[in-house]
Amino acid sequence: xxxLLFALCWLTxxxxxxxxxxxxxxxxxxxxxxxAVYELIFFVPELSGWxxxxxxxxxxxxxxxxxxxxASGEMALFLIIMLAFLLxxxxxxxxxxxxxxxLLLVVLTPLFxxxxxxxxxxLPLMFLVLYRRTMFTHLxxxxxxxxxxMLLTVAAGYHYLSLSGKPIDEQxxxxxxxxxxxxxxxxxxxxxxxxxxxxxxxxxGVHDPVSFIFGNGMGSxxxxxxxxxxxxxxxxxxxxxxxxxxxxxxxxxxxxxFITIFAFAWRCAGxxxxxxxxxxxxxxxxxxxxxxxxxxxxxxxxxxxxxIVGIQVVFAAMLGYLAxxxxxHTLAIEINGS
Numbered sequence: 001x002x003x004l005l006f007a008l009c010w011l012t013x014x015x016x017x018x019x020x021x022x023x024x025x026x027x028x029x030x031x032x033x034x035x036a037v038y039e040l041i042f043f044v045p046e047l048s049g050w051x052x053x054x055x056x057x058x059x060x061x062x063x064x065x066x067x068x069x070x071a072s073g074e075m076a077l078f079l080i081i082m083l084a085f086l087l088x089x090x091x092x093x094x095x096x097x098x099x100x101x102x103l104l105l106v107v108l109t110p111l112f113x114x115x116x117x118x119x120x121x122x123l124p125l126m127f128l129v130l131y132r133r134t135m136f137t138h139l140x141x142x143x144x145x146x147x148x149x150m151l152l153t154v155a156a157g158y159h160y161l162s163l164s165g166k167p168i169d170e171q172x173x174x175x176x177x178x179x180x181x182x183x184x185x186x187x188x189x190x191x192x193x194x195x196x197x198x199x200x201x202x203x204x205g206v207h208d209p210v211s212f213i214f215g216n217g218m219g220s221x222x223x224x225x226x227x228x229x230x231x232x233x234x235x236x237x238x239x240x241x242x243x244x245x246x247x248x249x250x251x252x253x254x255x256x257x258f259i260t261i262f263a264f265a266w267r268c269a270g271x272x273x274x275x276x277x278x279x280x281x282x283x284x285x286x287x288x289x290x291x292x293x294x295x296x297x298x299x300x301x302x303x304x305x306x307x308i309v310g311i312q313v314v315f316a317a318m319l320g321y322l323a324x325x326x327x328x329h330t331l332a333i334e335i336n337g338s
Contacts, residue, residue: 001312008320009327018324021317029082029107032060032075036110039064058114062310074304074311076116077294079107081314084126084290088283091130111156117175118301120157122294124149129290189237193301196237196244203233204248214251221248242299242306262292265319268326275333281325288322 036058043057047066056072057064064070086103089095095103111119127149134145177183178192185192191199204211220229221239229248230238239245246255265288272285295305295315304311 001309001316003316004313005316005320005323008317009323013324018321021321025082025314025317028061029079030103032079032110033106035060036075036113040113056115058110060110062308071304071308071310072114072116073118073298073302074308076111076119077122077298077304077311078314079111080119080122080126081287081291081294081318083107084130084294085284085287087130088287088290089280091134091286092279092283094279094283108152115160117157117160118298120153120160121297123153123156125297126290126294129293130286185237185240189240190233190235191237191240193241196240197247197300199236200238200244200247204251212251213253215247215249215254216251218249221245239303241301242303245303245306246299259296261319262296265322266292269322272322272325272329276329281329284321284325288318291318 039058039060043064043066047057056069057066059070059072060075062071062075062078064072083104086095086100086107090097090100127146131145178185180192180194182195183192184190184195204216206212216229219225220227221244223230223237223239227239230236238248243255246258250258269285269288269292273282273289276282276285299305305315
């Protein structure tokens with residue numbers, strides 16, 4: 001999807017085109033609800049009968065498998081990013097409270113229809129980034145919002161943990177085991193989201209400087225297509241996350257370049273937020289900063305940014321839109337200066 005990013009950077013789009021782009025993503029966010037409801041009603045019971053991962057199939061339009069599992073994490077990431085854009089518009093008083101509440105009901109509901117535990121991290125993280133300055137200037141409003149977000153987070157966490165019917169303390173311990181400790185993620189994988197990084201360092205440390213710095217080549221860690229490094233470690237799941245995949249394929253050098261994208265985008269959005277006098281530009285710049293933090297975290301959670309087209313469209317369009325805003329802002333400064 002990099003072509004979408006380059007098109008928004010270099011081709012000529014007027015404000016009407018960009019308004020349509022923003023409207024498209026809002027409509028896409030609202031459409032997740034009917035698709036999620038359909039999947040919950042028709043797919044989950046069928047998968048439950050097969051003994052598959054039933055609730056993971058509730059992934060909206062981001063795709064799922066009838067054998068169990070789906071891109072529910074990517075759907076949750078997209079919806080929480082759109083939530084950030086809506087809240088940022090409200091911060092700039094460009095969206096009424098009534099419309100905000102109605103939109104939030106539709107946007108947030110799909111998060112409670114499936115089992116996407118990452119919501120308990122993404123939701124408060126988005127709030128903390130988006131309202132980090134309000135914490136110092138309007139503490140009482142920030143505390144009220146923080147309480148609401150934490151209540152939503154606790155409700156979501158309780159809902160996810162109650163789906164399997166097992167004791168909550170056992171599920172909490174199991175979640176920590178297959179995400180942080182030595183237990184593998186899934187039924188067959190040896191590694192989890194934490195050990196996949198330590199395992200890479202153990203196998204590609206300073207004793208193998210070429211692999212450590214420059215990686216092993218594009219696709220080398222991809223288990224589905226049979227990358228040569230993935231064959232060396234069968235059933236390990238070395239491509240479990242985007243971060244581990246990039247480290248195996250392109251090493252520290254490539255990973256640093258990839259993270260640099262987020263750093264420069266954050267800086268660009270921060271400049272727009274400080275300098276622009278247009279409310280919608282300030283709002284979108286603040287939301288983009290929150291989204292960048294969420295995407296950064298997501299790189300250590302799932303490989304979706306490298307493999308799932310739906311979330312790649314969101315990522316590329318967001319960066320391209322930021323580039324368009326920056327170009328427009330720069331031209332306005334030059335015109336006013338002349």
